[in-house]
Amino acid sequence: MKKLLFLITLNLLFSLALSSQEITPLWPEGKMPNSKGMTLEHIEARERITQVSAPNMLSFFPPKEEQNGSSILILPSGGYHHLTYNLGGIQLAKWFNTQGITAFVLIYRLPNSPDLLISENGPIQDTQRALKLIRFNAEKWHLDPNKVGVFGASAGGHLASTISTHDTDLSNINDEIDSQIFTPNFMILVSPVISLGNYTHKGSLKFLLGDHATSENILKYSNEFHVTENTPPTLLFHAQNDPAVNPMNSMLFYTEMMKHGVKGSLHIFPKGKHSIGIYNESSLTDEWKTICTKWLKEIEIIK
Numbered sequence: 001m002k003k004l005l006f007l008i009t010l011n012l013l014f015s016l017a018l019s020s021q022e023i024t025p026l027w028p029e030g031k032m033p034n035s036k037g038m039t040l041e042h043i044e045a046r047e048r049i050t051q052v053s054a055p056n057m058l059s060f061f062p063p064k065e066e067q068n069g070s071s072i073l074i075l076p077s078g079g080y081h082h083l084t085y086n087l088g089g090i091q092l093a094k095w096f097n098t099q100g101i102t103a104f105v106l107i108y109r110l111p112n113s114p115d116l117l118i119s120e121n122g123p124i125q126d127t128q129r130a131l132k133l134i135r136f137n138a139e140k141w142h143l144d145p146n147k148v149g150v151f152g153a154s155a156g157g158h159l160a161s162t163i164s165t166h167d168t169d170l171s172n173i174n175d176e177i178d179s180q181i182f183t184p185n186f187m188i189l190v191s192p193v194i195s196l197g198n199y200t201h202k203g204s205l206k207f208l209l210g211d212h213a214t215s216e217n218i219l220k221y222s223n224e225f226h227v228t229e230n231t232p233p234t235l236l237f238h239a240q241n242d243p244a245v246n247p248m249n250s251m252l253f254y255t256e257m258m259k260h261g262v263k264g265s266l267h268i269f270p271k272g273k274h275s276i277g278i279y280n281e282s283s284l285t286d287e288w289k290t291i292c293t294k295w296l297k298e299i300e301i302i303k
Helices: 002-019 086-098 121-136 155-165 202-212 215-220 248-259 285-298
Strands: 022-025 043-045 048-051 056-060 071-075 102-107 148-153 186-190 234-239 264-269
Touching: 056 086, 071 086, 071 121, 071 155, 086 102, 086 148, 102 121, 121 148, 121 155, 148 155, 155 186, 155 202, 186 285, 202 215, 234 248, 234 285, 248 264, 264 285
Parallel strands: 071 102, 071 148, 148 186, 186 234, 234 264
Antiparallel strands: 022 056, 043 048, 056 102
16 A cells, blocks of 8 residues: 555656656655654645645746746645645746746645644645755755745735744754744735634635634734734735635735835735636736736845
8 A cells, every 4th residue: 555655656746847847855754743654645636736645845947047046935825725736836936937036836734634743733834844945955056045935825825924924933853954044035925815813714714723723723823913023025916806815814914014114015906806826807917927026126036
């Protein structure tokens, strides 16, 4: 049985590697934190991963003459239930490459994984480790360790904002990568889940916390309450007609940014629903990509 699961995982890594230029496992064998040590099957249908067997990072590099040293970690959406890794990951990575930005797509553990000891910690640990790995390999990959950002849409936006507003390191495993910083230098959030309170996306709340949805945890992971002056510069996009995640999520986060002097920008488009991305409902909504590039230039992430 273990041999069969190994072959399934090997085939998955091979197919993902065909889409990316490099694939990086997050954890050394036997050292993945918060794990029961189970051997899991990779489960995927319609380009949606519902169970991750081996968390990893897919790398997408621009041509060397266009690479500008900046990088971004993309956290696929999926309501903490699945990972929409292609449209919400690989396709975005390729667009960031056109801006000279090296992009990484994170295949992170989902909270419903039966292998996790503390379900909500899995995605956080994988994201922290991925950001450390990017900085650890900065010289090898020709990156500036001070220009490492994170991109998150929907629940991926909640994960991104969690990493950026919580300073407890859950990813240490006593190796040489531990000393790297996991906080991003900038953040791009699209239709993000921010609050787990009145304006939350109920699916994300359910799949993130499950039976752990106590009032204490809801407050802990309602990230508008954790913005400080140390929160990285943040660009937010949302659609007024989003039927899944109320635009108040972005507004709450931006309001706290203003209170704490965090640099950033908020854009709420009339149309876009819950699908702002590579393909958009209107030409106005499609401008998010132009705005994104100009904002990154303004904060001197790219030239």
